[in-house]
Amino acid sequence: MTEWGEPGQDWIWVFLHQQLGRRAFLRRAAELGLSGPALLAVLAACAGETKTPTTGPGAGTPLVASPTSAGTSVATKQATPAGQPKQGGQIIIGTLGEAQTINPFVSNESEGNWRVKMLFDQFVRLKLDTLEPKPGLAKSWQRDNLTYTFQLQDNAKFSDGSDLTADDVAFTIKGILAKATASPRQSRFLSIQGAKAYAAGSADDVAGIKVLDPKRLQITLEQPDASFLINLRYVSPVPKRLLEGKDLSAKSQDPFFQKPIGAGPFKFVSWTVGGDFVAERNPYYYEQGLPYLDRFTHRVIADAQSLANALLSGDIDGSLYPTPATYQQLKNNANLTVIVPPFTQPDGWLFNLKHPYLSKKEVRQAVAYALDMNQFANDSLYGLGKPGRGPIAPSNWAFDDSIQPWPYDLDKAKQLLQQAGPPPSDIEFLANKGNILREDFLTYTQQQLEKIGWKIKASVIEWTVLVTRTINKNFDVSQATFVGTTIDPGDLAIQFMTNGSQNYASYSNPQLDTLLDQARKELDTQKAKDLYKQIQRILLDDLPAYWAWYRPFLHVIKKQFAGYVPTVETGGIFAELERVYVAK
Incomplete structure (x- = not known):
């Protein structure tokens, strides 16, 4: 069993991520009777890390950001069983609650947000260990005071094979800002120059958003915004040619939102509300060789106890939501890996x-x-x-x-x-x-x-x-x-x-x-x-x-799977499902 944090020991994770002082850590270790060798191991792990604030205002706002190699982060080193990644196979993930929508303009809860990420991807992603911004559909960016210039991934395409362009990204951001959309994400982007007037309906366009060419987008802010880059993870681009002039709100009856076309690692197959949500590999996904899995099923199961039972019986391959009452049973199951993540907000x-x-x-x-x-x-x-x-x-x-x-x-x-x-x-x-x-x-x-x-x-x-x-x-x-x-x-x-x-x-x-x-x-x-x-x-x-x-979470997955990274980002160990593969 791989343990990211034993119950009650999320303080060790906090120390490793520079949120707990060395003296406080040693005092806490003494209180819990942490052994000398174990203590030295934790201190040694910390000694090699760069002390960067987790998503602090100064973090993640570099003058130039460029893609990072997969598998180099601290969290990745702690991640999953060894084995050469290969394509093929599928995974069934059990979830407790049904998603409300997969409309990327209005999705506003965990299950819907995760499905949107799988189907549409994100303009800017977060590193799964430090939670700092990293490239997504935006390959890189430069910042000059309040102006950001984004370079899109050269080969980014939608799941129908059409190119994803800067015009699509601009359309998506404006759709979020539009008053008629009533997007819960609107406030995240009101720092863009002209966004407030556009959102109020007193301007026909957003002055601070400019398409420079098919693969370059420029965004100018009205004022400094420490959250701007992090908030771009809520921009999941849609094809403008299919949605321009249409209703983008939660009330929309447009067929697009029933069978969407996105630029994420997976493409939509089917959705039985209250049952299975199924998606398969997007052959046009910009990251070569990904995703590894052929498809995934996101299955709604009635309650947390039933989720745990489905894990124990092998009916599903993983879940973030089994009842903590079954912790010991799950931990003792030879086929399962159990991870106890640090606490999220209460x-x-x-x-x-x-x-x-x-x-x-x-x-x-x-x-x-x-x-x-x-x-x-x-x-x-x-x-x-x-x-x-x-x-x-x-x-x-x-x-x-x-x-x-x-x-x-x-x-x-x-x-x-x-x-x-x-x-x-x-x-x-x-x-x-x-x-x-x-x-x-x-x-x-x-x-x-x-x-x-x-x-x-x-x-x-x-x-x-x-x-x-x-x-x-x-x-x-x-x-x-x-x-x-x-x-x-x-x-x-x-x-x-x-x-x-x-x-x-x-x-x-x-x-x-x-x-x-x-x-x-x-x-x-x-x-x-x-x-x-x-x-x-x-x-x-x-x-x-x-x-x-x-709330205590248990992140559980069958030992046959590898490539996942423990994280508190939305989706937990399934946050970057495109990198998960069948190891044996």
């Missing part, structure tokens, strides 16, 4: 502040005080999860390590609820069906709130329905998985700035708006870190969301 509750009662801060704080997250972690997270500590993942460079979990204080919760007045009986808390941990958290929340005199309506619904209701702001209390960040703290601006395109809480705080705006313009890592420290403190006091618990 799970918990997202409040809709348009609800008069939930708009009161004391109500949201009462919820937090009423929940004993140490007890929940011990009882329901199987020793793999922990109480949450705010909206930014612990491994991120901007995480404030001084933040502690919200304290449990039932008397304080009662006092705050009394101040707010009697709670309505129809406030609904939502969890997605089949996610055992979230179902347990919903039940626990219901029980605890009853202790302070609040009877809530607890509802378990399908994931796609929950996603739709949340992004349409048709909810009272939903999952906090929609807010917070693992990769780029700049995401907090999209989620919590007044009128942000993913501000599903309808939250507004002028002081926070100012800080978020300053932070995303700040290219100095330490200055940005200081700003994000203030931002985290405000969010943890206002609580538009309660980041309650770190």
Whole structure:
């Protein structure tokens, strides 16, 4: 079994990625009784690494970026079984929830985003170890102050054999910005010169986007934007010739979005909603020899226990979502590799502040005080999860390590609820069906709130329905998985700035708006870190969301497969499925 991190030891990963000081590491090692040889091995591994901030504002903004050789990163060295890569074979990946859409303009949840990446690729990708920008469909780029010039991959083609051009990329970005599209990605690109006027409908074009020739695109920003290159991973180019003048929104009935043509490593075959999503190798993919696999099936399975059973029986080849209750069973299975990744941003509750009662801060704080997250972690997270500590993942460079979990204080919760007045009986808390941990958290929340005199309506619904209701702001209390960040703290601006395109809480705080705006313009890592420290403190006091618990993930794959890289990037070990192959 390959272990990226044993339960409770994600701190070692954090140290190796320069987020934990040497002294703190040694102290933590002593507390856990780490042996001398093991300690020396970890320190030796660190000694050879370059101390680069993980996706810091100064990281990933080189004057010139060029393609990197596959298989040279630290994460790749830790990756998978040896064996010569070869073409052929297929993989069945089990997933817990169905994707809402594969429309690259509006996809906004993990399963849909991953499928979009497989079918359309990304203009700029992220390195799977450092999470810094690296070439994707953009072969390279140069930056001159606020102007970026991108060179596209010379042989990039769509899955129908037609050339992918700079015009297609420009069309895609403008489609995201267009008001009629109502894209949740729109706020990510408003720093482009003229983007705000175009998005508002007061301009016919985006002044800062210029097609220089079929393979070169120039983008000029209106102001510095530390997240700009990272956000280009949300640009998955579509063929302009097939979609120009058509509806690109989530409501679109255009046949293209039922059977799309993209430039990703795989091309669409079929989709049985609630069952199998199937794609096969794109013969026109620009990376020669890739993908290795002939096809993949992304299979929806009803619940996390059934996913684990399917892995144990061999019915599926891998998954990111088996219940942690089966950790030991999976670990002991001779045919499986089990990887425990570091924590991402916490799970918990997202409040809709348009609800008069939930708009009161004391109500949201009462919820937090009423929940004993140490007890929940011990009882329901199987020793793999922990109480949450705010909206930014612990491994991120901007995480404030001084933040502690919200304290449990039932008397304080009662006092705050009394101040707010009697709670309505129809406030609904939502969890997605089949996610055992979230179902347990919903039940626990219901029980605890009853202790302070609040009877809530607890509802378990399908994931796609929950996603739709949340992004349409048709909810009272939903999952906090929609807010917070693992990769780029700049995401907090999209989620919590007044009128942000993913501000599903309808939250507004002028002081926070100012800080978020300053932070995303700040290219100095330490200055940005200081700003994000203030931002985290405000969010943890206002609580538009309660980041309650770190969800423990198990990334599992059959030992016959190789080529994958452990990562917290979307898709986990399947993030770059085109490099996965059958080793034996």
